Amino acid sequence: MKKIAVFPGSFDPFTKGHENVVQKALNLFDKIIISIGVNSTKSSYYSLESRKQHILSLFENNPKISVQSYQTLTTEFCKENKANYILRGLRDVKDFEYERSISHMNHVLSPEIETVFLITAPEYIHLNSSIIREVGKNGGVIDNFVTNAKILVLTM
């Protein structure tokens, strides 16, 4: 059976930390679906289409990777795509507490789907999408934190 993982997130934007998690995961899975969760009550800073194009640009030569958006429960999205793993990144204890709760919830919903956590390389531990958004909003350059940042387009 092929090992298919869904890597869910807001990716607003997709940072070098996320990129590092995917690079590490490529050794573990046959296919990784980077999945942008769309929440109708939460507006995003960068447009959905540009977030998709941005992530695709980072992995365009890799047939193992695809990018999709979804609006359902993550576990339902996994089933629709025959994914038996959820991939998540961990930076620190705060991430761990939060991620543990989500993974327990997902386990109750769909025990056949296993969550796999990868710890990001130390140089990316400080990268946080919401802080990077603040830098962007205030006119700062985000190229040190996001590869190919020029592809991203603001929603307004």
Ligand code: ADP
């Ligand atoms: P969410 O809105 O689901 O938290 P994010 O886009 O913020 O989505 O993050 C998606 C996943 O990537 C989460 O598992 C998060 O902990 C992880 N992550 C975020 N930033 C980093 C980073 N710098 N290094 C490694 N993992 C990260």
